[in-house]
Amino acid sequence: MSFECSDHLNYKVLHLTGEVDLSNSSKVRRCLLDILDHGQSVIVDFSELTYIDSSGMATLVEGLNAANKKKLTLAIANANGAPLQVLELTRLNQVFNLIASVEDIKE
Amino acid sequence: MSDNQTQSKTAQEPSKDQVLIQVNQLDSAYGERKILKGIELSVKQGEILVIMGGSGSGKSTLLKNMLGLMQPTRGEIIIDKMNINTVDKQQMLKLRRTMGVAFQGGALLSSMSVGDNIKLPLRQHTDLDESTISIMTRLKLELMNLAGFEDLMPSELSGGMLKRAGLARAVIMDPKILFFDEPSAGLDPVTSVELDQLILELRKAMNMTIIVVTHELESAFTIADRIAVLYDGEIVKTGTVEEIKACDDERVANLINRKPREVQIDGEKYLSRLTEGAE
Numbered sequence: 399m400s401f402e403c404s405d406h407l408n409y410k411v412l413h414l415t416g417e418v419d420l421s422n423s424s425k426v427r428r429c430l431l432d433i434l435d436h437g438q439s440v441i442v443d444f445s446e447l448t449y450i451d452s453s454g455m456a457t458l459v460e461g462l463n464a465a466n467k468k469k470l471t472l473a474i475a476n477a478n479g480a481p482l483q484v485l486e487l488t489r490l491n492q493v494f495n496l497i498a499s500v501e502d503i504k505e
Numbered sequence: 506m507s508d509n510q511t512q513s514k515t516a517q518e519p520s521k522d523q524v525l526i527q528v529n530q531l532d533s534a535y536g537e538r539k540i541l542k543g544i545e546l547s548v549k550q551g552e553i554l555v556i557m558g559g560s561g562s563g564k565s566t567l568l569k570n571m572l573g574l575m576q577p578t579r580g581e582i583i584i585d586k587m588n589i590n591t592v593d594k595q596q597m598l599k600l601r602r603t604m605g606v607a608f609q610g611g612a613l614l615s616s617m618s619v620g621d622n623i624k625l626p627l628r629q630h631t632d633l634d635e636s637t638i639s640i641m642t643r644l645k646l647e648l649m650n651l652a653g654f655e656d657l658m659p660s661e662l663s664g665g666m667l668k669r670a671g672l673a674r675a676v677i678m679d680p681k682i683l684f685f686d687e688p689s690a691g692l693d694p695v696t697s698v699e700l701d702q703l704i705l706e707l708r709k710a711m712n713m714t715i716i717v718v719t720h721e722l723e724s725a726f727t728i729a730d731r732i733a734v735l736y737d738g739e740i741v742k743t744g745t746v747e748e749i750k751a752c753d754d755e756r757v758a759n760l761i762n763r764k765p766r767e768v769q770i771d772g773e774k775y776l777s778r779l780t781e782g783a784e
Contacts, residue, residue, distance in 0.1 A: 420631050420678060427637060451679040451711075453633055456640035480712070487710035488644050 401426060403433070406500050409471070410438045415446040418454035426454065430461040434470060441500050445476035450484055462494065475500045523549040525682065525714050526571065531580035533566050540566045542738045544580070553708055553715045555725040558735030559760060564718045567735065568686060571716065572606060573597060584682070602630055605680035607672040609687045613659040620646075620655035623674045630678065645673040648703070665696045672700075676707065682714045683707065689721040701727045722761065726750075734760060 399416040410433045418426055433440050442458065444450075458474070465472040473495040477485055485491040497503055524547045531544035540563045548554045558564045569575040571582055573589045582589050587600055613622040620642055627638045646652050649669035659667060668688070675683060688704065689697040701724050707713050719725055725732055726746050733743045736756040742749060749757060 420633070423637070424633060427634065452641045452644055452677070453631075453637060453679075456637045456644060459640045459644075460636055480710070483710040487706050488648065490644075 399426075401429065403429075406441065407503065408439060409441050409503060411441045411443055411475075411500055413443040413446065414450075417449040418447065418457075419449065419451040420453045423451070423453040423457045427457040427460065430457065431464060434461060434464045434468060434472075437468065437470065439465065439471035439473075441473045441475050441497070441503055443475045443500055444478070444481050447481050448479075450481045452484075452488070455484060455488055455490060458494070459490065471495070473497050473503060475502070525550045525552075525585060526716070527583040528567075528571070529581050529583070531567075531570060531582065532578045533563075533570050533575060534578050535566075539578075540738050541570070541577070544740055546733055546740060546743070548714060548716060550714055551708065551712045552730045553704065553717065553728050555729035555732045556716065556718045556735060557720060557722075557725055557732055557760065559720060562735040563738040564720075564735055565686065568684060568716075568718050572604070572684060573601075602678065603681040605675035605678065605683045607668070607675040607683070607685045607688070609668075609690060612671055613667065613674070615659050618656050618658055619651070619662065619670050622659065622670065623677050626674065626678050641677060642673075645677055646670075649673045650699070665692045668692065669696075669700070672703075676711075676713075679711055680713065682716070685715065685717045687719055687721075688717060689719060689724040697721070697724060698727075700724075704728050722763075736760075 399414070399418055399422045401412055401414050404411045404413065412430065412433070414426065430440065430442075440461065458472070462472045475497045476499060477496055482491070485494070485496075526546075526548040528544050528546040531541055532539065533541040544567060556564050556567060566575065570577055571584075576590060584600060585603065587596060589597065589600065592600065613619065617625070623642045623645060624638050627633055627641065642655065643652070646655060649672060651666060651669055651673065654662065654666065654670070659670070662670060668691075672685070675685070685704070688700050692700065704715060704717070705728055708715055717725070717728065729746055731743060731745055732749045733740050734749065734757050735741070742752050742754055742757045744752065750761060752758065
């Protein structure tokens with residue numbers, strides 16, 4: 399798994415690549431909470447994500463909770479395949495703001 | 506050639522590179538009593554294999570062997586390219602982290618709350634932050650329709666709830682392989698159907714390989730990709746639901762049609778057993 403950040407409008411975009419699981423979700427958590435601590439909204443880009451487990455999902459839930467408390471936004475872009483199925487299994491597709499692509503985010 | 510050997514040549518049998526679990530010529534015994542005889546079985550990645558059989562057929566013994574809780578008297582079990590009968594303790598521990606087990610009665614520790622029971626594997630095997638562990642636990646409780654039961658003690662749950670809590674703990678680390686002992690036993694029909702649905706969803710979303718031991722026909726027919734029928738310690742047939750239903754082997758047909766087996770008695774031996782040691 400690797401991740402990198404870019405900017406889009408006022409948002410920080412967190413691009414996740416490969417598999418997020420128990421062995422690396424703590425890194426994603428630190429990065430996500432760090433962005434939110436700096437007062438920036440986040441789009442988590444799933445386009446290169448092949449797998450995400452419950453620890454990854456829990457990390458995103460934690461991020462969403464932190465974003466809501468700070469009146470920031472956390473959205474997920476390009477959720478497809480296995481990661482989308484995990485979102486659906488955990489019913490988190492009804493909780494997160496899922497957008498088709500990073501460009502779909504409204505200012 | 507046995508029926509099982511014939512079956513191994515059909516299209517449903519996984520090819521070598523797909524196989525995640527391979528059981529070769531497995532014999533297992535309790536003391537002198539031979540329980541499993543020459544078991545040959547393979548399970549492929551992402552497959553739901555149901556092991557069926559009547560009471561005393563050897564289902565639980567096979568499960569114990571596959572979990573490495575029992576040493577076979579002959580044969581071997583290969584899981585994820587590792588021979589579990591010869592790997593060292595460290596490798597076995599590593600392998601066990603990729604396996605989840607849901608026992609028949611839930612097997613929760615009675616001195617801990619439901620939530621703490623489910624969190625236990627994460628606290629023992631990961632360095633995840635406690636807040637992440639807490640959310641993961643609640644996600645699994647939601648999945649099992651046990652939201653809000655986190656702080657209760659196991660003794661405060663019904664049988665069905667205990668089973669679902671046990672399943673929540675078994676899948677808390679998103680295992681690659683899930684072993685499930687009698688998922689439907691003791692459950693009401695609705696809960697049983699919900700649990701079957703959940704097993705199918707887990708496989709679909711997590712690509713989990715699931716081995717279910719059961720004697721519940723309806724549940725087996727709903728969830729199985731393939732069914733292995735055990736009779737008197739031997740696998741007498743392995744096949745898809747349709748193949749099992751169409752099987753004309755009397756032992757399989759009797760199981761499917763819930764026909765009690767006819768016990769053949771050797772009169773002399775029977776009398777001897779009854780009167781052994783008597784004056």
